[in-house]
Amino acid sequence: MLFEKCILIAIISLLCIVVEAQWNTKDFMKREHSLVKPYYGSGLDIPFWQFTGNTIVTPNYIRLVDDTQSRSGAIWNTLPVSSHNWDLQVHFKVHGKGKDLFGDGFAIWYAKNHSIAGPVFGSVDFFQGLAIILDTYSNHNGPHNHQHPYISAMINNGSLSYDHDRDGTHTQLAGCEAKFRNLNYDTHISIRYEKDTLTVSTDIENKAAWKECFKVQGVRLPTGYHIGISATTGDLSDNHDIMSVRLFELDLPEENEGAEDRSHIVPSASYFEAPRDHVEDPKPSNLSGIKIFLLMLLGSIAIVACIVIGIMFYQKQQEKSRKRFY
Ligand SMILES: *[C@@H]1O[C@H](CO)[C@@H](O)[C@H](O)[C@H]1NC(C)=O
Numbered sequence: 001m002l003f004e005k006c007i008l009i010a011i012i013s014l015l016c017i018v019v020e021a022q023w024n025t026k027d028f029m030k031r032e033h034s035l036v037k038p039y040y041g042s043g044l045d046i047p048f049w050q051f052t053g054n055t056i057v058t059p060n061y062i063r064l065v066d067d068t069q070s071r072s073g074a075i076w077n078t079l080p081v082s083s084h085n086w087d088l089q090v091h092f093k094v095h096g097k098g099k100d101l102f103g104d105g106f107a108i109w110y111a112k113n114h115s116i117a118g119p120v121f122g123s124v125d126f127f128q129g130l131a132i133i134l135d136t137y138s139n140h141n142g143p144h145n146h147q148h149p150y151i152s153a154m155i156n157n158g159s160l161s162y163d164h165d166r167d168g169t170h171t172q173l174a175g176c177e178a179k180f181r182n183l184n185y186d187t188h189i190s191i192r193y194e195k196d197t198l199t200v201s202t203d204i205e206n207k208a209a210w211k212e213c214f215k216v217q218g219v220r221l222p223t224g225y226h227i228g229i230s231a232t233t234g235d236l237s238d239n240h241d242i243m244s245v246r247l248f249e250l251d252l253p254e255e256n257e258g259a260e261d262r263s264h265i266v267p268s269a270s271y272f273e274a275p276r277d278h279v280e281d282p283k284p285s286n287l288s289g290i291k292i293f294l295l296m297l298l299g300s301i302a303i304v305a306c307i308v309i310g311i312m313f314y315q316k317q318q319e320k321s322r323k324r325f326y
């Protein structure tokens with residue numbers, strides 16, 4: 001039937017757009033700061049990565065903690081990052097038996113010290129650097145101003161403590177709700193630090209496109225810190241799995257000439273963004289203008305045709321039913 005064909009065309013046009021809206025992989029991936037399958041090359045060590053606590057490595061994922069109470073685990077990149085600007089992309093999966101009760105979540109770090117266990121999602125408190133916290137359990141007893149799971153950012157120069165009782169809300173730069181748990185498709189997060197702007201985006205809706213969670217300007221981070229990911233379970237539990245970690249260097253060679261030496265600055269954030277609605281902001285795709293135009297044209301034609309045929313179909317039906325009545 002024509003009507004169904006129309007819908008098919010519209011769906012195919014949409015699929016074309018979705019498939020083309022992939023990540024920008026032109027940026028340079030730093031192999032020594034990344035962790036991708038197969039995790040073990042040859043030998044028993046993974047170069048530049050350290051595993052602590054209850055972390056286990058399987059051929060397909062790295063499980064920081066399993067769905068058991070009172071676990072703690074972490075992975076740390078032992079080589080300090082020298083790039084000023086970077087994009088850290090993590091493919092993760094948080095899942096477990098719990099329907100309503102589960103926890104606690106995990107944290108992605110860019111920190112001075114590495115491989116030290118502690119109370120902040122398996123890593124040390126009073127840290128120096130950046131923490132992106134993917135908190136699945138709400139410890140907050142009072143009325144909530146957001147739902148969990150919740151993603152937030154914290155910058156610390158070693159003087160601040162992460163307060164679990166308030167889910168870190170009084171030290172966070174920004175945050176957003178993100179339903180990333182128990183999904184049967186891939187879930188990703190991107191932490192982009194470029195020109196003192198921190199942008200956190202997620203790909204958790206099976207769209208293969210980034211959606212902005214928050215963006216904060218005026219964030220100053222030194223070079224030479226370490227990437228890490230840690231997780232804990234307490235009374236509540238979940239499996240916290242990492243499939244891959246990819247660090248893309250965003251530095252342009254010409255910009256690095258005479259750039260500020262960032263190796264000794266203290267982490268700081270000058271600007272706290274006002275709360276606002278988080279609207280869909282898909283990552284720019286690699287589609288050329290003409291291709292977008294053609295796809296949109298095709299899509300519009302399909303939609304218009306569908307509407308016209310739908311109306312004709314509806315009118316025919318109306319006529320039929322009228323005939324039946326009179
Ligand atoms: C970081 O490491 C240094 C040297 O090992 C140590 O003195 C310091 O206490 C550590 N800081 C934290 C927050 O653990």
Ligand SMILES: *[C@@H]1O[C@H](CO)[C@@H](O)[C@H](O)[C@H]1NC(C)=O
Pocket residue numbers: 157158159266268
């Ligand atoms: C560290 O951060 C605290 C709180 O944001 C601030 O009061 C303090 O001045 C900072 N210290 C340094 C050395 O930047």
Ligand SMILES: [Ca+2]
Pocket residue numbers: 104135136137138139164167
């Ligand atoms: Ca919490």
